[in-house]
Amino acid sequence: MNENHWSNIAEAGAVSGIRFLLAVYRRLGRLPFRVCLYPVILYYFLFRKSSREASLEYLQHMRAEGRLPSHRSLLFQSYRHFMNFGESMLDKLAVWQGDISLDALEFHNHEVFDNLARQGKGCVMVGSHLGNLEICRALAKRNTNVTFNVLMHTAHATRFNAMLTRANSKAHVNVIQVSDISPATAIILQQKIEAGEFLVVAGDRSPISGQSNASEVSFLGELCHLPQGPFILASILRCPVLTIFCLRRETEEKPFFDLYIDHFADRILLPRKERQKALQQTLQRWADLLADYCEKAPLQWFNFYSFWYRQSTDSHSEKSADQ
Template identity: 90%
Template sequence: MKDKHWSNIAEAGAVSGIRFLFAVYQLFGRLPFRVCLYPVILYYFLFRKSAREASLEYLWHMRGQGRLQSRQSLLLQSYRHFMNFGESMLDKLAVWQGDITLDALEFHNHEVFDNLVQQGKGCVMVGSHLGNLEICRALAKRNTNVTFNVLMHTAHAIRFNEMLTRANSEAHVNVIQVSSISPATAIVLQQKIEAGEFLVIAGDRSPASGQGNVSEVSFLGELCHMPQGPFILAAILRCPVLTIFCLRRAGEGKPFYDLYIDYFADRIVLPRREREMALQQTLQRWADLLADYCEKAPLQWFNFYSFWYRQSTNSHSEKSADQ
């Protein structure tokens, strides 16, 4: 049976479940939240077979590339992968509520970002499902004159945005549901760029509309598809492109994050005759950068669906779970 596209798979944290866990956190704090989290994550780990196999496949690739240093079994690593995802759900909401402050962040290469703000230039910031993309809330707090627009695909965006607004109605961050970039949408986004606003979009999931707008790249030693959308959008908007990664430091207790902002391009240029080649080269650069950051925090890439061409997750899981 053909795997479902990621956009048709319910996220492991349903909105109702997130609400319950967030209520526990608000009433009792982080420790009781974690107590409740363990059985919830164990349930998903045991009964969400496709997500577990996708996790094992990813970890198998990481180990095969020498990017996973732990010698624990992949099965145990996979459970820890799930637990990291659970912790990230709380951190997403805690950031918006203001519980994770600037003191809990170390900015790397922030000069790149600050220069654009000082010039009043908007840009496209390409993020991923590695770490906590919602940390741009902290950037908005650090730069109160900057507005961030987070582009999300799924209908979950509407409900999640409502939760975030209730957590902090004063945040300078808009969550925009975008299934595809129509001419009307492009005009609206162009106006935001011209106003000096920032567009944040994930660059590690194939488009929900199908496999058409993707480039074939090598990622962690095997071919896969990466979405062209963020970079085509940047080319249309003729604006700078930055990448953003926010990784949680290992350790117990109150979370601490490293926020990395890297310059990717002043503009994405796609010559008409060499468009596909230019896109492929751009996407390969992006895939290589993503792999490097995955090595910094291997258990924080939260894509729990089959990512590579080869449909051999079962063989990976059975052969490698105990390695």
């Protein structure tokens, strides 16, 4: 596997780090947390060259597509991008601590979700690393009869789940390790859908199993690969698909979020003879939707790794030529 693949990059949200920051936030509050966080973010911005370059690449695409103002330097925007990531960490801790109430959220299209919950129907909710996906905790609080299962690629899923349960045992949110969905895992997920539970999965990171499980799409004006997994899973489970985005309002002094839920499909149909074509069309719809929401909050898409297909392909070719 490529050592630069996102799954091999240690993120700032490691379990031990989150545990420390949670302790700081719990005992000292938001301001001391920021005091601890800002030097860390500055260090990452200055010394994590690959992350900084990935941020700049994304912002360049946003600007080229007319989705980002051009009156500020990209380097300054990149630093703000990193700072937004730091703020998102604080917001995640506050969500799991139970300190962000429903009053700090404005729900958009909530009736789409409510209708399924009222009927006891489970579904797949496709999210992303745009904004704060952990805000589904608030959905669980708003709909106490609904259980959410967040599908994560992490070897720390079990410990992470236990830590969040200790932070708030009434979260109604489970974290499930899904680096490889075996038949046994598929059966478990099917049982959860039949029980009216919701599966939340990110759909904006290339699969660790390789590009054979991805579709090539246009995203912000250039080709990239997006994972087929969330939509293949929804097809297998024969359930509705919703999308979820939770964006922080930058104009608010106190944390305030807009939670968007959109109906994506009643069912994902993948005819055997046109399977790849159907997947590509589905993934392109998802890429277009993700781009539209990135425009709403351009500094809240937290993918600090090389994302676009052309760059990764060219880099690989250059490395091969040098060897």
